[in-house]
Amino acid sequence: MQTCQHSAKPRSLVWFKYMDEKTRFQRRQLLKFAGLNAALAVSPDCVFAKSRLKTRKPSTGFRPDVEIKLTLKPDQVTIFKGAKTRIWTISGELIKGPVTALENHSTSYLGPTFRLHKGQKVRIILSNRLPSASILHWHGMHVPSEMDGNPRDAIDTGETYVYEFEIRNRAGTYWYHAHTHDYTGIQVYKGLAGLMLVSDDEEQALQLPKTEHDIPLMIQDRTFNTNNQLSYVTHMMQRMRGFLGNQILINGDPDYTLPVEARAYRLRLLNGSNSRIYKLGWNNELPITVIGTDGGLLEQPVTLPYLMLAPGQRREIWVDFSRFKTGTELTMRNLDFQIGMQHRMMGGMRPGHRGGMMGRGMTGHNKSQLGNSFPVFKVQVTKRATTHDDLPLRLSHIDALSIKNASNSGSPRTITLSMRHMSALLNGRSYTMNDIQPDERIPVNTLQYFELDNDSTGMMSMPHPMHFHGEPFQIVKRQINPGLHHAFQTVREGFIDSGWHDTVLIMPGEKITLLKPFNDYKGLFMYHCHNLEHEDLGMMRDFQID
Numbered sequence: 001m002q003t004c005q006h007s008a009k010p011r012s013l014v015w016f017k018y019m020d021e022k023t024r025f026q027r028r029q030l031l032k033f034a035g036l037n038a039a040l041a042v043s044p045d046c047v048f049a050k051s052r053l054k055t056r057k058p059s060t061g062f063r064p065d066v067e068i069k070l071t072l073k074p075d076q077v078t079i080f081k082g083a084k085t086r087i088w089t090i091s092g093e094l095i096k097g098p099v100t101a102l103e104n105h106s107t108s109y110l111g112p113t114f115r116l117h118k119g120q121k122v123r124i125i126l127s128n129r130l131p132s133a134s135i136l137h138w139h140g141m142h143v144p145s146e147m148d149g150n151p152r153d154a155i156d157t158g159e160t161y162v163y164e165f166e167i168r169n170r171a172g173t174y175w176y177h178a179h180t181h182d183y184t185g186i187q188v189y190k191g192l193a194g195l196m197l198v199s200d201d202e203e204q205a206l207q208l209p210k211t212e213h214d215i216p217l218m219i220q221d222r223t224f225n226t227n228n229q230l231s232y233v234t235h236m237m238q239r240m241r242g243f244l245g246n247q248i249l250i251n252g253d254p255d256y257t258l259p260v261e262a263r264a265y266r267l268r269l270l271n272g273s274n275s276r277i278y279k280l281g282w283n284n285e286l287p288i289t290v291i292g293t294d295g296g297l298l299e300q301p302v303t304l305p306y307l308m309l310a311p312g313q314r315r316e317i318w319v320d321f322s323r324f325k326t327g328t329e330l331t332m333r334n335l336d337f338q339i340g341m342q343h344r345m346m347g348g349m350r351p352g353h354r355g356g357m358m359g360r361g362m363t364g365h366n367k368s369q370l371g372n373s374f375p376v377f378k379v380q381v382t383k384r385a386t387t388h389d390d391l392p393l394r395l396s397h398i399d400a401l402s403i404k405n406a407s408n409s410g411s412p413r414t415i416t417l418s419m420r421h422m423s424a425l426l427n428g429r430s431y432t433m434n435d436i437q438p439d440e441r442i443p444v445n446t447l448q449y450f451e452l453d454n455d456s457t458g459m460m461s462m463p464h465p466m467h468f469h470g471e472p473f474q475i476v477k478r479q480i481n482p483g484l485h486h487a488f489q490t491v492r493e494g495f496i497d498s499g500w501h502d503t504v505l506i507m508p509g510e511k512i513t514l515l516k517p518f519n520d521y522k523g524l525f526m527y528h529c530h531n532l533e534h535e536d537l538g539m540m541r542d543f544q545i546d
C-alpha cells in the first residue's frame with residue numbers, strides 16, 4: 001500500500017448547514033470528499049485508497065488467443081489550445097492476437113479500444129504506474145469473480161494484475177473503467193475508461209454497417225479550469241447529486257463532428273459520464289432507430305422519438321443519412337426533461353449554483369443542471385454514397401426469461417434505493433468490503449427475480465442508474481408512483497425495456513421488476529448505482545454467489 005501524504009483538510013465546513021445531523025459517518029464522507037479535492041489539487045496526484053492488495057500472476061494452463069499489456073499512468077493530452085491537460089490514462093500494447101484487437105488513441109485521454117470475438121481467450125496484464133491504487137473492471141462482461149475487477153483486487157503503484165477470461169458475451173458494446181474503492185468517480189473522470197467491442201458470428205452475418213461505418217461514441221462531461229485542467233466536485237451538494245460538467249466530450253474530443261457518407265451507419269452510444277443522464281434527440285426530429293442495448297442486438301429494431309441514456313448504458317442506433325444532401329449538418333441534442341427530484345435538504349438551493357460554470361465552458365448552455373437542452377455532437381454529410389442499405393428487420397433471437405423459472409418466483413428480492421444525509425444507500429446499507437448479508441447470498445446457476453424500488457419519500461430522491469456485474473438481465477416491468485407521473489412523462493418514451501441490459505435507469509418513485517441469471521461463476525459480484533459519485537458515497541454492495 002502506498003503511503004502518500006496529502007493535506008486532506010476541507011477548505012470550508014459550510015456544507016454542515018445543509019445537514020440536520022452530524023454523525024461520525026457524515027464526517028467520514030466529508031473528509032473523503034475533501035480528499036478528492038486535494039487529489040486534483042496536489043501534484044503528483046495522490047489518492048489514498050484502502051483496498052486489499054494483491055498481484056495476480058499468469059496461470060500456466062491458460063492459452064490466450066489475445067494477449068494485451070495495459071499500463072495505468074499519469075499523462076498529458078491536448079484537449080484545447082494552450083496548456084495540455086493532465087490526465088490519467090491507459091496505454092495498451094498488443095502482445096498476441098489480431099492487430100485489430102487493440103487500438104490506442106494517441107490524441108485522446110480514452111483508453112485503447114478492444115475488438116474481441118466471442119469464444120476468444122483473453123489475457124490482460126495490467127500494471128499500475130499511477131501514484132494511487134487502482135483496478136479495472138470489464139463492464140458488462142460475464143467473467144469469473146476474480147477477473148471482474150472488484151475493488152478488493154485493487155493493485156498498488158508498481159503492482160501487476162493478470163486477468164484471464166474467455167469471451168462468453170454476445171456481440172455488443174461493452175466498456176471498462178477504474179473501480180477503485182472510494183475513488184471510482186475521480187479515476188474515471190481523470191480518464192481511466194475505454195471501449196470493449198465484442199463481435200460474434202451471428203452479428204457478423206447480418207448486413208449491418210461495418211468498419212468505418214460502425215462508430216463508437218463515448219459521451220462524457222467534464223469541467224475544465226481556465227488553465228485547461230480538469231476540476232471535479234467543488235461542493236458536497238454536487239457530490240450528492242452527482243458531478244455534472246459544463247463541457248461535453250465525445251471520445252475525448254470537446255468539439256466533435258462526425259463526417260459521414262450519405263448512407264447507413266451503426267452508431268454505438270455509450271454514456272461514460274460520471275452522473276449525467278442524457279435525453280438524446282436529433283435537432284430535425286428524425287426518430288431514433290435503436291438496434292442494440294447494453295447486452296447486444298435487440299430482436300427487432302425499435303424506433304423512438306428520443307433516447308434516454310444513463311451513466312454506464314449503451315444504445316446502438318442505426319441511422320440512414322442517404323436521405324440528406326451533401327453538406328447537411330445534423331445535431332444530436334440533449335433535450336429538456338424533468339427528473340421529479342426532491343431536494344428538500346437543499347432548502348431551495350438551485351443545483352449547481354456554485355462551481356461548475358466558472359472557467360472554460362459553454363456560455364449560453366447551462367449544463368450545470370440535469371435535464372437542460374444543449375448540443376451533444378454533430379454529424380456532417382460530406383460525401384455521396386452509392387450503397388443502398390436496408391435495416392435487417394430481424395436482428396437476433398432472444399429467449400424471454402420468465403418469473404416462473406426464477407428460483408425465488410414467489411417473492412422478489414427487493415432492493416430499495418435511497419439517499420440519506422451524506423450517503424446513498426441500497427436497502428439502507430452502505431458499501432463495506434467483505435460484508436455479505438443473508439439477502440445478498442445467491443445460489444449459482446439460478447435465475448433471480450428482483451424488484452428495485454427508488455424510494456421517493458426521503459429527504460432527497462434522485463434517478464439512479466442501477467448496474468449489476470456479471471450476466472445481463474431482462475426488464476419485466478416498470479411502475480411509477482402516480483405523484484411523480486408528471487416528470488416521468490418527460491422521459492418515458494426514451495426507455496427500451498426489450499433486450500439484454502446491465503444498467504437500468506430508475507426514476508424517482510419508480511419500481512422496476514427484472515430477471516437476472518447468475519450462471520457459471522461463484523464468488524463476489526457487485527451491484528451498484530452507476531452515478532459514480534453515488535457509488536463512491538456507498539451506493540454499492542456485493543452479492544456472494546455460491
Ligand code: C2O
Binds near residue numbers: 137
Ligand atoms: Cu461500470 Cu461496477 O461498473
Ligand code: CU
Binds near residue numbers: 137139140467
Ligand atoms: Cu460493471
Ligand code: CU
Binds near residue numbers: 424464529530534
Ligand atoms: Cu444513484
